[in-house]
Amino acid sequence: MATDRTWSRRRLLSGCAGIGSVATAGCLRLTDSSGQTETNEQGGSGTNQQGGSGTTESVGSTPTDDGEQSTASGPASEIELVPAWSGSSSAVTTADGDFFFRPRFTRLRRVRPDGTTVFEAEIADGYLLSISPTFRNGLYADGTGVYVGARARDEVDTGGRVYALDPESGEERWMHEESGDGLHDEISAVTVTDGTVVFASQGSGSGDEQEPLVVGLDAESGEERWRIQFSEGFIHAIVARGDRLFVQQTFGLSIYRLSTRELLEERRLTAGFSQFAAADGTLFVPGETVRALTLPDGDENWSAQTGRSVNTGVGVGETGVFVGTESGYVLGYDRETGDELWENRVAGVVEHPPIVEDGLVWIASERGDLSAFTAEAGELVYEEEIASGFEFTVQDGILNDDERDTAYEIRRG
Template identity: 25%
Template sequence: MSEAATSLAGEVAWKADLGASPGGGPVVLEDVVYAGNVDGCMHAFSASDGAPLWDRCLGAPVSSTPSIAGHLIYFGMLDGRITALDRDDGSEVWTFRADAPVRSSPAVVDGVLYAGSSDRRLYALDALTGEERWSFATEGRITSGPAVNERLVVVVSQDNLVHFIDKHTAKRWFDYETSLADGSAAIAGDSVYAADISGTVRRVRWENRQWPFEKSIRNIRRWMFRWGMLDELPPQKGVVWVRQERGESFIQTPAVDSERAYVSTAGGTVFAYDKQTGDTVWQTHLGASAATSPTVIGGEVVVGTQSGTIASVDAATGEIRWRIEPGGGAILGVAVGADALYATGASGLLVEIR
């Protein structure tokens, strides 16, 4: 979740060309916007006017939204590489190779890079050197980015689990069962917010560690429920609230601000939930399938769609403030700067919106 201090008018300030379809969304820092493409090139543009600053081509498609920490920019590639470039000139600093594509956007916290791979592993690497510190095996591919706080790394994998991992020891903290999920989990305060394709969103307290015997007992009680020996399915540990929207499919990462959690659906609806109670505050239909996770910008929630529009919704009421179509096809990602929004379109468009 990203936030800027000001609201936007919904006007296109400039457009730039990535040369090929983007490999994910853009990222912006200190008046420079970075975005990669499926031709294997990472590009840097001036955030002021869209002028190209440098590009670096690496021979395989960029397959994740990049991340920035210090003087480096990090991203995953379809051939399994995790690459770090100097963000001033694009020179390559280091490369780490996983055994399968890396579509997970890296998270860099306290000098450590965390990223998942389709080889079913979450990697922790030294952010300056690329040296592996540890890896954690799951039973499913990892295609979404990890969320990190002071204690844990939380990652969603294609084994229908949200994994909570102690980032200092690489030991399992606990697992939370979901349906298949395409987006990442979001950490806010003492809780993790996660959504899945069954139309279910939940808030889970991450501080509740799960001990091995607890999972075994819950599995036994679940079978007892299925056999009719219990009236209720035993709840999972740490759950604060769970909401399900029947007929909907959540395919993106929740966004969380001080009051609400926001989730977008494949059907094109944005839901806002009270963060404390899980009650629905509002729901707004965008007119097309959501293609990006919600992004909070001041008092707005911005979502890009498969039809190529970008919509701004009032965070408190759900009223659509503005909607534009930049002209670059489906919106694949958005990033927030100090006073502007940046988005990539499927045709290779990079656009600034003020």
Template identity: 25%
Template sequence: MCHLARALARNVPMPFSRSVVGTTMANACLLGVLLFTQSTSNADWPVFRGDANASGAVTVKLPAELEELWTYSAKDGDSEGGFEGTAAIANGIVYVGDFDGTFHAVDLKTGEKKWTKRFEDTGFLAATTIAGKHLYLGDYNGIVRCLSTEDGSEVWQYDTKSEVNAAVNVHGEAVLVTTEGGSLLSLDKATGDNRWEYTIDSPLRCWPTVVKNRVLLAGCDGVLHAVDVEKGKQLDTVSIEGPTGCTPAVMKGRAYFGTEDGNFFAVQLDPLEIAWKYRDTKRSSGVRTAAALTKDIVVFGSQGKKVYAINPEKGEPLWEFPTRSRVESSPLIVGKFAFFGTVRGRLYLVDLKSSEEVWQLNTGGSFIASPAVSDERIVIGNTDGTLYCFGRAETGIEIN
């Protein structure tokens, strides 16, 4: 989701009247510019939307009927918390924090606990980021931590002094963090030292997408900001007419995201200017999900109980799918299907061309977290503290 609803649930003051609310890639790529695009089911999921461009899309083929391979309960890790943050996956291990302050490492094949790490008086609402042998994540007290993937031991921590609701991004030697206080921080990956800080007058709740040495920030101030990733200086801005916490997804020199005012934008990046704007004229509702994006289609959910598919080049609607519930979990494009969850605990698999429902499951709870994919499996957690793994019983997801 865009992390805006999370703030509302805890009565965090909002800067506007309407309700608003971020993962294989070889380790060498993570240490570099993160230009990887996931293309096989054997790839890991190290960042919030799977790759550096936040595409939320993988080129694998699902079976006609998804099967539940396993479930893991936060209670197995001695926690009463639920899952709102999206899992990260690497080397066959699922890493995810819950909102009761426990961090979990779970075996992707079996669903068995590898280890847990308890942090007192806090909770995790944001997705986890993996870079090499370390995990990076922020909590709702504003503490950013670097943990070991081996056992969860803490390498360093940094206090931002403001709630962190979005996943951090690791770019080269920098850890990029957005905060409720309106800051974009660049921390040293090895030490946690503050390298620079860029601030706006409203909350920042999006994952900081990096493209060509520029950090893209869709802000609650109704502006898309482009910031120099090395120096923290503003390079460009463009009005997006309303607040948002949605993560910009990038493809072919454009960023795609929605706003709380019900608009969905494609923004040309060089220079920043609006390429097109889509709005449902019949029932416009706020957008709190990141978009899933390929060269042929962009898919996003809304507060109006619909999932939309748009032509990314022209902004023309392709279809809309009624969900009977709000969608705050960001959709995933998997081969020829879209996979997504709703706040009423339903999971859907929808054909991208026909918009027909091919599978659904009512799990209970609520899906705020977004799905992650690795090793031919889809993993998603819900607010009742259950982590689900789906695929084909014998072999997981079938490769194209």
């Protein structure tokens, strides 16, 4: 079971203000309508532990101990989470249409939304794969490959690593390693643009102790092409579009000309540790003022002052963008204009970025509740207790979290 994460990013921010692979294929265990399971041939599934109480607090449904669903009463009980397949209780994120899990810290498992395992690759001991749906996600995948960062642990004398894996077999193509200077043990973000893998590397400690890097590698060979040195601060996200490179730090946004690495502009932001999100030619930046910047030029299309302490990255839907706050508010804004759509509230801090799919906005509170609101009107249609500080993601109508050993199909009543 995942370790309880009882801190909030805003409290963490206050404290830091100084600031070889093994490939397999097959299916995971599938769950039929009776709750019985069929074990896959490959084995190696995630830990089989159930997080939370499995009870519904107000609306929605959850599986009972025998694998069936219990549905709450009330007019809004129109969403059900139905067990679909198992073997999923580990750190989880999505990329290139699939789920990526981190069982036992040093393995990366790629799984289709239907539960089919594409590959499971293992990296060297002494490193921890950097994947997360919430905080410094170091994984990127497309048709050319899977590129993932790994943090160096104390027992090794090298820095962070970036691995390039075959997208279908998981076979290692190359590995890049930073020096063991103690300043670049972590890989906080990875992206790919025009045949170049771009990643950010930094260390631990306070912000003013950092000397972070953004490095460009040849996507085929892993050979270094260039690097940009920063004087301090944490790097949380990077986005490359056209000839522009956007680098988000705790309190600022730096824009570079990608071809020459010339610094074009620096902007002050209030995003803190929350990451921006790019979608369809727009970069959405969280903070007490939510901003929409056009890509690749970076011009501001709109800004919306929230009047609240925004504590999450941005969830982007077809018509709206959504953020969560320290005091439990969920705020929705029109994606094209920035006009306020609605606000609602959950019990507890919201620090997990909202996840938007199929007209629903999914929210995790720090105290352990999973909630779903309609993207159009903000109506609460599902609520369930999972576990304190859990993380989750959604892909093609399937929800996975890092607490339970089950992937759930999202069904509407």
